Amino acid sequence: GTGNVTPTPTATPTEAATTPLPTTTATPAETQTLLIATTTSLYDTGLLDALKADFEKKYNAKVDIISAGTGKALGYGENGDVDVMMVHDRTREDAFLAAGYGLDRRVFAYNFFIVVGPANDPAGIKNMTPEKAFTTIREKGLADPATVKFVSRGDDSGTHSKEKAIWKSAGFNYSKDIQKSGDWYIEAGTGMGATLVMADEKQAYTLSDIGTYLASKDKISLVPLVEEGDVLLNVYSVMRINPAKHPGVNVTIAKEWTNYLISPETQKTIAEFGVDKYGEPLFYPAAGNWEKIGVNQSEVEEPVA
Amino acid sequence: MGFIIDGILEAVHLIVTLDPDVMEITALSLAVSLTATVIATLIAVPFGAAIQFNDFPGKKVLIQVIQTLYSLPTVIVGLLLFLLLTRHGPLGFLGILFTPQAMILAQMILILPIMTGLTITALSGVDATIRDTILSLGATRLQFLRHVVREARFAILGAVALGFGRAISEVGAAILIGGNIYGRTRVLTTAISLNTSQWNIGSSIALGIILLGIALVVNTVVTIYQQR
Amino acid sequence: MGFIIDGILEAVHLIVTLDPDVMEITALSLAVSLTATVIATLIAVPFGAAIQFNDFPGKKVLIQVIQTLYSLPTVIVGLLLFLLLTRHGPLGFLGILFTPQAMILAQMILILPIMTGLTITALSGVDATIRDTILSLGATRLQFLRHVVREARFAILGAVALGFGRAISEVGAAILIGGNIYGRTRVLTTAISLNTSQWNIGSSIALGIILLGIALVVNTVVTIYQQR
Amino acid sequence: MIELRHVAKNFGEKVVLTDVNATIRDGEIFAIIGPSGSGKSTLLRLINLLDTPSGGEILLDGAAIHAERVSALAFRRRMAMVFQKPAAFNESVYDNIAIGLRMRHVPEAEIREKITAALEVIGLSGYEMRKAKTLSGGEMQRVAIARAVVTDPVVLLLDEPTANLDPVATEAIEDLVVRINREMNQTVVLSTHDMLQGQRLAHRIGVLMDGVFAQIGTPREVFAMPKNRHVARFVGIENIIEGTVRENRDGVAAIAAGGVTIAAVTPLAPGTKVCACIKPEDITIHLADGTGISARNVLSGRVTGVKAYGPLNHLTIDCGIPFTALITWKSAEDLGIRVGKAVKISFKASAVHVVEE
Amino acid sequence: MIELRHVAKNFGEKVVLTDVNATIRDGEIFAIIGPSGSGKSTLLRLINLLDTPSGGEILLDGAAIHAERVSALAFRRRMAMVFQKPAAFNESVYDNIAIGLRMRHVPEAEIREKITAALEVIGLSGYEMRKAKTLSGGEMQRVAIARAVVTDPVVLLLDEPTANLDPVATEAIEDLVVRINREMNQTVVLSTHDMLQGQRLAHRIGVLMDGVFAQIGTPREVFAMPKNRHVARFVGIENIIEGTVRENRDGVAAIAAGGVTIAAVTPLAPGTKVCACIKPEDITIHLADGTGISARNVLSGRVTGVKAYGPLNHLTIDCGIPFTALITWKSAEDLGIRVGKAVKISFKASAVHVVEE
C-alpha cells in the first residue's frame, strides 16, 4: 500500500472539504491528487496499484482509483467527477470522445478474452474459432439446455459488449436469436467474478477477460477452451476528461498519467506484470503493437502535449 | 436533477404500460421479500418472546449478540449461504442456488436478528401488570404470547415493516445467491444495481420509485389490518 | 466450509498483526458510521418526538411514509445523493463527492427514516401517565423530551443500534458516493464487496468478522452506558 | 385563586363536564367529591393544563390559563399534581422524587435535603435507592405525593391521594397536607371518594355530579344540608323520604310521607313536594315501652337488620316506611337490640333536612 | 381450601414475608389487612402463582401449587385475581372483560350474555364499546372486577378492590362479592386497607405485619381483642395504655398506668407488664358533675380536642394520660362539649382489652 497519505474523516475534514479535488491551479510543490475511474476487470488485476506507487513517487502526486463497471465509470467521466478514465470498450469510448467528454485517448495495453467452460466440454468447442464456438454452444444449448449452457455478464460491461460483438460476428441478431432464446442462455447481470462462479456452479460456458479468469482460476473448475481469434482482442485505453466540458478537472497530472502509461519503462512493466504470479503475462504492451491492435500509431505512442 | 424527473416519468411510463419485464421483477421482489418476512416473523416473534420472558444465564449476552447481528452485511450473509448452497457445499444437494427459494432463505436469515431484536424491544415495552393480568386470566403459553403480542402490536408491526423494508431493499445477498438472472432471479434491487452499473440512472430511479411504491402499499395494508 | 475457517484464521491474523490497511479501513468505517449515527440520532429523536407528541393533519400519512422509507434501497440513496453532489449538481460546489464526508451524509440519510420511525414506536410505548407526570412536574419542552426519551431508553437505544448496524453494513451508497478509493474512502463493506467480486472469500469473511467485532464493541459500550 | 367559569369537557360523544363553576380561594383546601366517573380527575387535569376544556375557562390569579399564546409551563410550575394512578419513572425512589426539582435546577445538596425530609414524613426513609417500579401500591402513592410536594407548589392538586393507603399512612398524609396548607399557605385541591377525608381535611367541598357542581359548601353544609336528594344520597344520608308538606306553622312543617307524618323545620309552604333527609346518626332508638321522649318525631317500628359499621351498629327499622339508624355498640347492647325487636325511634324536627323535589 | 405453610418471600435483600401460616376455608371470605408495604399484594400474587415463594408452600385443596412439575395453568384457571392497579388492555371494555372467557373457549353468545350481566352489576351498562384505556380510575377498577368474576373462579383474589371507588360503588361491589360468595360458594381472599370493609365483608381477617400474620380471627376478635399493641394500634384502637398489673381479684385486675389506675377483666397476675386497649367508642362522656355512673372506671379530665369523624365526634380528653373517645354529634351537643370543658369519662372493666407486653 501507499500508506503515506491516508486522510481519515476526523483527521482532515477541513482539507477534504476545501480542497477535495485538487486543481491545476495548485502550486507545483503541493501534492496533487489524480482521480481515476477504471473498469473493474482492469483494477482487479492489480496492475494499476503496481503502477500507482511508482507514479506517485515520481510525480509527487496521489492517485485515487475508483473501480466500477464500464457504464458507471463512463458515467463518472461524463459528469466530470474524475480526471481520467480507463476502460476497454472502444465503441462506447468513441461515443464518449465524440460527445466531447474525453480527450487524448491512448491505448496502453491489450490482451485477449477467452471462452471458458467445463473441463469435459459438453459442447465440444475446444480450439474452435470464437464465432464457431459460440454458434455450437447456441445450437447444443437449444437442443439440450440441461447440459450446455452459457452465462452472459448481461450488464453492458466491456466484456458484455465484446460478447455481443462475437454473436454479431457469428451472424446472430443478439436481441432476437440469443437473448431469451431459451434456458441455455443465462443473463446474469453481475460482475466478471460472480459470472465465472455462476458458470462454474452451473457447469456452463462464459466469456471472460484473462485477468479475472487467472485470478479466480484456483477457485473454480472451468478451463479455457477458446483463446485465439482476432475478435477476442481486448484493448485497454486511457483518456482524460475534457476540461472545456468540466472546468476544474485536473489537467496537468492527467496528462502526466497518460504519458506515464505509454512511456517505455511503464510499457515494460506492463509486459512483465503477472508473470511471477501466474507464469504468464496478463497484458501485452501496446507499444509497437499498434498494427495488431488496429489503431493509429499516434494513439499508442505519441505523448499527450 | 433532470435524472430524477426522467426517473419519475419513466416510472410512470413503466407502470402505466405494465411493462412485462418490470411487472415480473416487481412481482418476484414482492413474493420473495414478503415470504421471507412472513417466515422471519413466524420465527422471530416466538423466539423474541422466549428470550424476553425467560430468565436464563447468558440472556444479556444473547441480546447483545442479536443486536450485533444488526450489522451483518448482506454480502456476508450471501457469501455464507453461498458456501452452504454451492454444488460442493453441505446443502448443495438441494440445488437451490440461483433460485428465488435461496433468495428467500437469504433475506430471511438477514432480517431474523433485526426482527428478533425488535420483538424483544417491543415486548419489553409491555407493562408487567399487563403480563401478570394475562397470566392470571388463565392463559396458556400460546394465549399469553398472542395477547402480549397484541398489546405490543404497534411496535411489533414496526418490526415487521422494518424487516420487510430491509428484505426488499437489500441487494448484496440477492445478487450473490440469486445471481440477478434475467427472467428468473432478477428482483428490483438487483435490477437497480445493474442499471446503475450501466449508468441508466433514470431507469434506476424509476425502479426505485416502483420499489417504494410497493413498500407503501404493503405498509398501508399492514396498517389497515392493524387498525381493524 | 473451509472458507469460513480460512476467514476466521485470516481475521485473527489481520487483527493480531494490526494490518495497517485493515486498521485504516476499519477506523474509517467506524468513524463514518458512528458519525452518521450520532448525527442521525440527534435529528431523528427530536423529530420523532415532534411527530409522536403533536397532533397535526397528515400525521398518519407521514408515519406511513417514514415506514415506507425503511425500504429505500441504499443504491437509490447513493444515486440521488450523487446527483446532488456531482460537479454540476446543485451541491457540486461543496466538492465532497468521493470523500468520507459524503459517505457520512449518505449513511445518515439512509438511516434517518429508520431511526425516526423507531423513535416514534419507542415513544409511543411510553405510558400516557408517565408523559402527564413529566409535564405536570413542570418540564420545559427539552426536559420533557429528555425524560420521555429516558423512559424509552431501551427501545431508543435499540433504534440507535439498528441505525448504526444499517449504516456500517450498507455498501450501495458507500460505493457510489465514496468510490471505494483505497486509502481514502474504502470502508469495510466496500472492501468486502471488492474482495467478493474478486472471489477472495476468505478475506471477505475475515473483514465481515472484523465488522461484526467492532459492532459488538460499539453495542457493548452503548449497553454499558445505558445501564449506568 | 382558581376560578372555574362554565368549564365544559367532552371526549368525543362522551360529555363529562357541562358547566362547572367555582372559585377556589388562596390557602383553601378544596375537596371534590362525586361518584366514580363524574369527572373529578378530568377537572384536576384541566386545572393542571394536561387537557383543554371544550368550553369555559379556568383562571389562575385572574389569568386564563388555557388562553392561546400563553405558556402552559409558567402556570404548571406553580402547581403540582398527584395522579390517581401514580406513575413511577424507571429509576430509583430518590431520582423519582428529584425530577421536579432538577427541572427547576435546584442545587443537588438542597435536593438531597428535601428528599430526606420528605421520605421521613411519608414513612419511607431508607427507600432512596429502591427501584420505584417495585414499590407497593401504597408506597408508590406516597412517593408520588413526596414528588409533588417537594417542588413547593402554590397549588397542590391531589387526585385521590390516599386511595391505596391504610388508616395510619392516610393520617400521616393528611397531617402533611394540613401542615403545608397551614404553614406555607398552599392551596390544595383534592378529589376523594372518602367522605370522612373530605370532612376531615377540606375547608369546602364541591360535589361533582352530572357535569356540574351540584353543591359547594363547608363539610357541615354538604353533609348536613345537602342541596338535593342526589347529593343527600351520595354523602351517605340513608333516610330520604319523599312526601308533601301538609301544613306549616311558624316554620315547623308537617310532612305526609307514606302513611307517617314527619315534623320538620322548613319554610316551605303546604303542598310542596319535598324530600326529608334524616341522617341515621340523628335517630335515637328507644325500647318500645320507653316514655317521655322529648323529640317531635316519635315512630314505632321493628328492627329488620343489624350490621356492624366500624365503631357503630347500623340498624334498619321498619316503621311503615324503612329507616336506618346508627347507634353505638354499647347502646345496642344496653337496649338488647336484635332483629325482630319492637322499638320506638325518635328524631328532632330540626334534624330533618327538607329539600324541594 | 388454601393452606399457607411457612410462606416466605424476599426480593433480594428486602425481606417481605417471613413465616405466613393460614388456612383459608372453602366458601370463606378472608380479608388480609396490614400496613402499606406489609406484603398483602405479594401474598395474593404468590397464591395466584405470579411469583414463587422463597420458602414454605401454598396448597390448593391439598396440592402444592408451586411444586415443580406442576402446571401453573390448571391452578390458575381455578382462580381469578383483581390487581391493585388494574391494567387495561388496549381494547374495548367488552373485549377486556371477554379475555378470560375467550381463553377458556366459551361460546361468544354466552360471553355476550355474561358481560351484559356483569356490566349491569358494576353499573357500567352501555360501556361495552368504550376504549378501556380511557376509563376513569373507578370505572377501570370495576371492569377489572367484572373481568375476574365472569370466569366463575373457585377462588377469587381481590387486591384492594374498592380503593378507587366512592361509597355507593363500593357497596355495589361488596354486594356482588357477598352474593357470589353465598350463591356460588366462591372462596374470596381480599386485601383491603378499609377496616370497615374488612368488618363488613370478611368471615375472618388476617392482620399481616412484619412478615407474619400477627393475628387471624373473626372481625369481632380482631377489632375488639387485638393480640398485641401493634394490631390494636392498626385496627384503630387509639387508647393503648402501658401499665403493670398491681393486683388481680377474681379476674378483675387493677392496672397502674401513669398515675391512674384502670380496672380490667384479665387473668394476668400482678407484676405483669401489660397494655390496656380501650376502644374510643366504649368510652362514655359525662359532665363533670354527673353522678351515679355504673362503670368501674371513672376518670376526670378536660377536653383537649374535638374533630368531626363522619357521623361521630372524635374527642381527645386529658385525664393525666390522654384518652380519645367517640360520641355522636347529638350527645356532644347535648353535653355541650367543647375544648376546655371539664368532663368525666367512664368505661367498663370488660371494655378494657389487656394484652401482655
Ligand SMILES: Nc1ncnc2c1ncn2[C@@H]1O[C@H](COP(=O)(O)OP(=O)(O)OP(=O)(O)O)[C@@H](O)[C@H]1O
Ligand atoms: N420486585 C420487588 N423488588 C423489591 N421489593 C419489592 C418488590 N415487590 C414488592 N417489593 C416490596 O415488598 C413490600 C411488600 O409489597 P406489597 O406490594 O406486597 O405490599 P402491600 O402490602 O400490598 O402494600 P400496599 O398496601 O401499599 O399495596 C414492599 O415494601 C415493596 O416495596
Ligand SMILES: Nc1ncnc2c1ncn2[C@@H]1O[C@H](COP(=O)(O)OP(=O)(O)OP(=O)(O)O)[C@@H](O)[C@H]1O
Ligand atoms: N380520553 C377519554 N375518552 C373518553 N372518555 C373519557 C376519557 N377520559 C375520561 N373519560 C370518561 O370521562 C368520565 C370522567 O372521568 P374521570 O376520570 O374524570 O372520572 P373520576 O370522577 O375521576 O372517576 P373515578 O372516581 O372513577 O376516578 C368517565 O366516565 C371516563 O370514562
Ligand SMILES: [Mg+2]
Ligand atoms: Mg378519577
Ligand SMILES: [Mg+2]
Ligand atoms: Mg398492595
